[in-house]
Amino acid sequence: MAYRVVIADDFLMSRQVFEGAIAESEEFILAGSFASASEAADYVLKFGADLVIMDIVMTEGASGLTVAKTIKENCPSAKVLMVTSMPEVSYINRAKQIGADSFWYKEVQEEPILAVMKRTMAGESVYPDSTPVVSLGNAVSTEFTERETEVLRELTDGRSNKEIADKLGISERTVKMHITNMIEKTGFRSRLELAVKARTGGLVIPD
Amino acid sequence: MVKKRLKTDYLILGWILLTATWNILSTVIGINGITTYLYIGLVVFWMVSVYEEIPDRFVQFRMELGGVMLILLFVVRVIRWDYAVTGSFLDRFCWYLYYVPLLVTPVLSLAITQHIGTRNARRTAINVLTGLCVTLCLIILMSDYHTLGVVITYSNGSAHGKLGPVAYVSIGWYMLLSLISFGIILGKCRVSASRKLVHIPVITQLLGLIAWSVYYANGGSSPKAWGISLYNLQEVEMFIFLGLWESCILIGLIPGNSLIKERDWIRDGIRQSVSSKMAELKLIFDRLRNCGDEKTFREDLIELGCLGAYVKRRANLELIADKEGFLNTQELSLSIRESFEYYELAGVSTGYEETGKAEVPSLLIITAYEFFDKIMGSGLLNACYVKVQVSQEHEHISFKMSVDVGMEPFEAADALLRREWVSEEILDILGAKVKCSESDDTFRFELNARYSMRKTPKNLLKRSREMSRVDYGLLGLAAFLSLEQEAMAEKIRIHDTLGRCLLMTKGYLLNSARVDKDALFFEWNRAMSNIDEASQESSENSESVDYSTCIRQAKSMGVDVLLSGTIPANKQLRSVIDTAITVHITNILRHTAGRKAYVSIESDEKSCIIVLKEDAAELDGAASSEINETVKETGGLKNLRYRVESAGGTMKVTPGPEFTIRIELPFDAD
Numbered sequence: 001m002a003y004r005v006v007i008a009d010d011f012l013m014s015r016q017v018f019e020g021a022i023a024e025s026e027e028f029i030l031a032g033s034f035a036s037a038s039e040a041a042d043y044v045l046k047f048g049a050d051l052v053i054m055d056i057v058m059t060e061g062a063s064g065l066t067v068a069k070t071i072k073e074n075c076p077s078a079k080v081l082m083v084t085s086m087p088e089v090s091y092i093n094r095a096k097q098i099g100a101d102s103f104w105y106k107e108v109q110e111e112p113i114l115a116v117m118k119r120t121m122a123g124e125s126v127y128p129d130s131t132p133v134v135s136l137g138n139a140v141s142t143e144f145t146e147r148e149t150e151v152l153r154e155l156t157d158g159r160s161n162k163e164i165a166d167k168l169g170i171s172e173r174t175v176k177m178h179i180t181n182m183i184e185k186t187g188f189r190s191r192l193e194l195a196v197k198a199r200t201g202g203l204v205i206p207d
Numbered sequence: 208m209v210k211k212r213l214k215t216d217y218l219i220l221g222w223i224l225l226t227a228t229w230n231i232l233s234t235v236i237g238i239n240g241i242t243t244y245l246y247i248g249l250v251v252f253w254m255v256s257v258y259e260e261i262p263d264r265f266v267q268f269r270m271e272l273g274g275v276m277l278i279l280l281f282v283v284r285v286i287r288w289d290y291a292v293t294g295s296f297l298d299r300f301c302w303y304l305y306y307v308p309l310l311v312t313p314v315l316s317l318a319i320t321q322h323i324g325t326r327n328a329r330r331t332a333i334n335v336l337t338g339l340c341v342t343l344c345l346i347i348l349m350s351d352y353h354t355l356g357v358v359i360t361y362s363n364g365s366a367h368g369k370l371g372p373v374a375y376v377s378i379g380w381y382m383l384l385s386l387i388s389f390g391i392i393l394g395k396c397r398v399s400a401s402r403k404l405v406h407i408p409v410i411t412q413l414l415g416l417i418a419w420s421v422y423y424a425n426g427g428s429s430p431k432a433w434g435i436s437l438y439n440l441q442e443v444e445m446f447i448f449l450g451l452w453e454s455c456i457l458i459g460l461i462p463g464n465s466l467i468k469e470r471d472w473i474r475d476g477i478r479q480s481v482s483s484k485m486a487e488l489k490l491i492f493d494r495l496r497n498c499g500d501e502k503t504f505r506e507d508l509i510e511l512g513c514l515g516a517y518v519k520r521r522a523n524l525e526l527i528a529d530k531e532g533f534l535n536t537q538e539l540s541l542s543i544r545e546s547f548e549y550y551e552l553a554g555v556s557t558g559y560e561e562t563g564k565a566e567v568p569s570l571l572i573i574t575a576y577e578f579f580d581k582i583m584g585s586g587l588l589n590a591c592y593v594k595v596q597v598s599q600e601h602e603h604i605s606f607k608m609s610v611d612v613g614m615e616p617f618e619a620a621d622a623l624l625r626r627e628w629v630s631e632e633i634l635d636i637l638g639a640k641v642k643c644s645e646s647d648d649t650f651r652f653e654l655n656a657r658y659s660m661r662k663t664p665k666n667l668l669k670r671s672r673e674m675s676r677v678d679y680g681l682l683g684l685a686a687f688l689s690l691e692q693e694a695m696a697e698k699i700r701i702h703d704t705l706g707r708c709l710l711m712t713k714g715y716l717l718n719s720a721r722v723d724k725d726a727l728f729f730e731w732n733r734a735m736s737n738i739d740e741a742s743q744e745s746s747e748n749s750e751s752v753d754y755s756t757c758i759r760q761a762k763s764m765g766v767d768v769l770l771s772g773t774i775p776a777n778k779q780l781r782s783v784i785d786t787a788i789t790v791h792i793t794n795i796l797r798h799t800a801g802r803k804a805y806v807s808i809e810s811d812e813k814s815c816i817i818v819l820k821e822d823a824a825e826l827d828g829a830a831s832s833e834i835n836e837t838v839k840e841t842g843g844l845k846n847l848r849y850r851v852e853s854a855g856g857t858m859k860v861t862p863g864p865e866f867t868i869r870i871e872l873p874f875d876a877d
Contacts, residue, residue, distance in 0.1 A: 012862065158594070158611070161647050188556075190613030192649045193590035196558040 003050035003121055004031035008040030008067070009083070010058050014106065018053055021114045028117065036060065037067035044071055049078050051121060053113075054100075056084040056091055057205060065091070069098040079120050083113075086202035087132040089141065089149055095127075102126040134203045136194075137186030141203050144182065149204070151178040155191060156199045212457050215256050219453065222249045223446075230436070243281045246445060250277045253449055257456075265322050266461060269315045273448050276308035276315075280441040294361050299351065302359055302368060305440075306347040306377050310340045312448050313384030319452070320391040323461055336384070343380065346373045382419075385447065392451070396460060404458035411450030418443045484518050492731055505716060511731070512549035512712045517580050519705035520545055524576060526701075528569035532671030536564050536597050536606070539572045543579055543593055549709070550583065552716045556590040563597035565604050568671035574633055575608050575654055578641070581628055582652050586616035599660070606639075606656045611649055620645055628652065636667050702846060703789065708734045710793055766795055772808030775815050780872050783850045784808070784817055787870055790843035791819040794866075812874075814856075819868040844868075 005028050007018045015033050022028045031049050034040040038061050044052055052071055056064040068080045082095045085106040095103050102120040104113060105128060116126050134141040144152065147168075154164040161179070165172040179191050188194045198204050226245040254274035261267040287301035318333045350356030350371070358369040370378075389412050396405040421430050422440055429436040455461045491511045498504040520542035528534050540561050547557040579593065590613040598605045616623045624643040634641065639656035658664060708730045715722040774784055788806055795804050805820040844860065847868075851858040856872035 158592075189589035190648055192592060192611055192613035193556045196556045196590045196592050199592075200556075200558050 002027055002029040004029055004048070005051045005053065005117070006031050006040050006044055006049040007033040007053045008035075008037045008058075008064065009053070009055035010035050010060070011055070014055065014083075018113065021112075021117070025114055025118075027121070037062050037064045041067045041071055044075055044078055048075060051079045051081060051117060053081050053083055053117075056082055056088075056095075057086055065094055065098060065100075068095075068100055072099040081117065081120055081126075086205055087134045087141065088202060088205045089131050090153070090204075092127060092131060103128060105132060108132050134201050136197055136201060136203060137188050139182075139185040139187075143185055148178050148182055151175055152182060152194070152198050153204045155179065155195045156204045158195075212260065215260075216453060216457055219249065219253060219449070222252065227438075230438075243285050246442065247278055247281045250274050250281070250445065250449070253453070257452075260456065261461065263322075263461075266319050269319050270452055273312050273315045273452070276311050277441075277445045277448060280305065280308045280444060284439070284441055293364060293366060296351070298366065299359050300348070302357060302366070303348050303350050306357075306374065307344050308444060309381045310343050310347075310377055312444065313381050313388065314340045316388040316448065316451065317384050317391075319461075320388045320395075323395065323455075340380075343373060343377055347377065389451065392455060392460065396458070407458055408451060408454040408460075411454050412447065415443060415447035415450055418446065484514055484521070488514050488518065489735060492735060495731075496728070501719075508712055508716060509549060509553045512552065512709055512716070513546065513583075515705050515709050515712070515734075516546045516549050519701060519709065521573070521576065521580075522701045524569065524573050528572075528671065532569050533566045534569040534572040535566055536561070536572065536595065539575055539595060539608075542576050546580070546583070547591075548713065550588070550591065552713065553588075555588045558592040559595075560593070561595040561597070563599075565597045565599060565606075567597070567604060567606060568637075568667050570633070570667060570671040571606060571637055571639070571656055574629055574637065574639075575606075578608070578628055578652070578654050579610055582610050582612060585618075585623060585626075586612070586614035588612055588614040590614075602659055602661045603657055604660055606654075608654045610652045612652070613649055616650070620650075623650070629654070636664070638664065638667070702843070703786070704734045706793065706843065707789070766792060766802055766804055768792065768804045768806060770806045770808075772806075773810070774808055775810055775874070777874065779854055780815055780874070783854050783856070783870075783872060784815075786847055786850050787817055787819060787868065790847045791821070791868060793843055795821050810874075814871050814873045817868075817870040817872070819870075821866055 005018075005022055007015050007030070009015045009018070012035075015035070019030055019033060022030045028051070031047070032040065032043045034043065037054060037058050040052065040054065043049070052068070054064040054068045054071075058064060064082065064084075068082060071078055071080060079101040080099075081102045081104060082091070082100045083104045083106055084091055087105075087107075092103055102116055102125060104110075104116050104126070108128070110128055119126050131141070141149075150168060151164055154167055159167070161172050161175045165175045168175070179194070182194055183189075183191065186194060186197070188197065222245070226242055226249065229245060230242040251274075254271050257267060257270045257274070261270065283301045283304045287298060291298040291301055314333070314336050317336065321330075321333060346353075347356040350358070353371075355371045355373040357374050358371060360367050360369065389408070392408060393405065396408070418438065419440075422428075422438075422443060429439050431437060452461070488511065491507050491514065495504060495507045495511065498507060524534065524538060524542065527538065540559065544559055547555075547559065550557055575595075583591065590611075592611040594607075594609045594611075596605075596607045618626075624645060626643075628641050628643070629639070633639075637656045638658050639654060642651075642653040642655070644651050658667065708727075711722055711727050711730055715724070715727055768788070774781055788804075791806065792804050803821065805818075807818045809816050848858050851870050851872065854872055856870060858871075859869045861867040861869070
């Protein structure tokens with residue numbers, strides 16, 4: 001009996017790619033295809049599903065991670081495969097924290113989606129070894145330390161140095177130092193440019 | 208109500224009263240009657256006023272012709288009573304001639320009613336009626352040879368007319384067509400701003416109908432009161448025709464020159480709002496022409512692009528504000544994003560975020576965009592991030608726009624922060640506040656506004672409507688549609704003209720090998736002269752985009768256009784097809800990585816079908832939000848749909864990997 005698959009992705013072309021993969025395989029059958037995470041969750045909670053392919057970043061409504069957590073809590077038998085095209089550094093860890101079964105980068109495509117789906121249904125937890133490397137000015141994302149990435153995340157949220165310092169429990173001077181380091185590494189001209197590039201490049205995406 | 212027209216109407220009413228008074232006096236006192244001549248004078252006066260007031264040639268000609276028919280009525284009366292010998296051919300022929308205006312004026316009225324407020328007038332029906340009218344006139348005029356028209360007999364020195372079937376048909380014709388015309392007028396009044404004044408044409412026509420009925424109830428002769436002849440049928444016909452059209456002009460259903468002046472407000476208003484930018488554009492363009500080195504050329508071209516994007520969007524915002532003066536906040540998003548495209552080329556890192564959407568007064572959107580533009584011009588920017596938050600809390604709408612910039616300001620930081628970015632007057636009207644701050648080398652400028660949806664402040668609505676430069680409340684349906692068409696034509700002109708320039712500019716800046724520099728100059732030169740001219744150039748002139756030029760431009764930017772089929776010779780259809788090809792190529796260049804544009808044109812006897820496709824290249828992220836589920840038609844697609852539907856055609860857009868536009872244009876639409 002074929003596995004019932006629900007897709008949640010606000011990008012039409014992505015949904016069509018997933019639908020095409022499902023149509024090619026006898027192991028899977030499409031149960032529903034939704035443009036919003038909330039609609040997908042409503043369906044899964046009502047009718048159930050074997051596998052949910054959930055995009056993380058949704059232009060409207062709740063994010064895929066939030067909804068995936070709800071599905072795992074209320075419908076634990078459903079396997080959740082998180083997908084994204086954003087190289088945001090925290091997504092892999094957050095997906096693991098909420099109990100997502102697998103994770104797949106749309107752009108990188110280390111292996112075909114169908115293979116990941118089959119492995120997931122076979123009980124494997126398929127996660128990339130690392131996040132994609134993102135260029136940021138003269139630097140790449142792997143050149144940033146974990147603390148620098150945390151500061152960068154707060155920076156992209158529009159916080160001032162003092163607010164970042166308060167949130168992370170460090171001094172304002174330390175925050176400035178981290179920002180200065182990142183600016184030097186990237187060659188950007190201002191902290192705002194650093195924040196804008198990090199955000200538009202998908203390296204850090206505020207919730 | 209058109210106040211300036213009231214003066215003319217008071218004169219007309221005064222004239223009628225004077226004539227009626229003279230009519231009574233001539234009977235009572237026995238003065239030689241000059242009533243007929245006074246009525247002829249009245250009609251002539253009215254015809255002169257129509258000539259001055261009504262710019263629409265179609266309507267003007269038919270009204271003047273109606274006036275000629277009315278004059279004919281009175282002239283025939285004079286000839287018959289004062290000059291023709293009883294029993295002579297002239298005497299009889301004058302009697303027959305009475306029926307000509309009876310048959311012609313209702314056809315003229317119907318033609319005018321069909322014409323006002325519609326984009327596709329049904330001429331076929333009018334042509335058929337005209338043919339019938341001519342036939343009936345000829346039958347009546349030849350009544351000497353048959354008994355179908357009027358049979359005139361003489362006894363005791365006076366003439367008696369026995370009506371034949373065609374005469375009855377003529378009377379029925381007059382009543383029926385007049386009623387139909389009046390019904391159409393009422394219908395058009397009902398859906399226009401003139402509906403509040405519909406009682407004016409109703410009163411005039413009711414009075415005419417009553418007078419007509421009384422005349423025929425009196426056995427087809429002039430009703431009398433105290434032995435005084437009150438009126439004749441000629442006066443009734445005059446009153447009905449003049450009354451109907453004069454009242455339509457008065458209530459604004461037919462646009463007169465006093466209303467059409469509003470049209471100039473659109474152009475003038477837009478030009479005023481962007482005139483300083485236009486002057487800057489010209490300066491930069493002149494610098495470009497004389498520029499020596501490529502580096503400076505590129506810098507100036509970028510500046511031209513940034514300014515051009517602002518002018519294009521700024522003009523757009525004023526034009527697309529609806530008649531109530533509201534705009535969707537999405538328009539602000541589109542405007543800022545387009546501006547950002549050019550700032551990115553200048554090396555400014557940009558980002559935009561929005562939460563929530565709402566229809567807000569256009570003054571707010573335009574003020575926000577101007578606010579943004581001023582900030583962008585206040586220093587050497589390296590980064591800019593704009594965040595727009597719109598929320599509805601119960602019955603209130605909150606609007607917040609924050610613009611974060613990393614820059615070296617042209618003036619001292621504290622002076623920059625103290626500057627009056629938005630005038631106190633506008634802030635007061637918007638109920639808004641501007642907050643400027645600087646922290647950690649980042650300048651933040653915020654515009655906050657909050658108002659009640661249930662009771663939007665009157666002065667805010669008033670100013671927002673003024674931004675549209677037209678008080679639609681004064682207009683009748685025809686004028687509203689006329690101005691709407693004019694506004695759309697102007698918007699299309701600015702959008703298309705600047706749009707092409709900006710696209711080529713961007714293409715050149717991204718890859719100068721792909722865009723011909725001479726072609727780039729040519730386009731900007733044409734844009735400068737097109738937008739700046741103060742002439743009353745009609746929209747048709749500016750709509751003619753040569754598709755072959757578009758194809759050459761596309762090729763110069765790396766897009767192959769594969770055209771199959773033949774573009775029809777019909778001028779209007781060609782114009783629409785040109786626009787379709789332009790929009791299609793523009794979309795490919797802006798949003799996709801596609802390098803082929805497919806255009807197929809097939810025609811049969813009735814219509815022309817155009818299908819536009821692109822190769823199935825993956826859409827970039829920026830386009831995904833536009834073409835995810837349904838296509839949100841903005842800018843070029845919106846304009847194209849307007850052009851297609853104005854031509855009586857249909858347009859279907861299919862999103863997806865093979866983005867397709869299918870257009871069907873009938874050959875016989877106006």
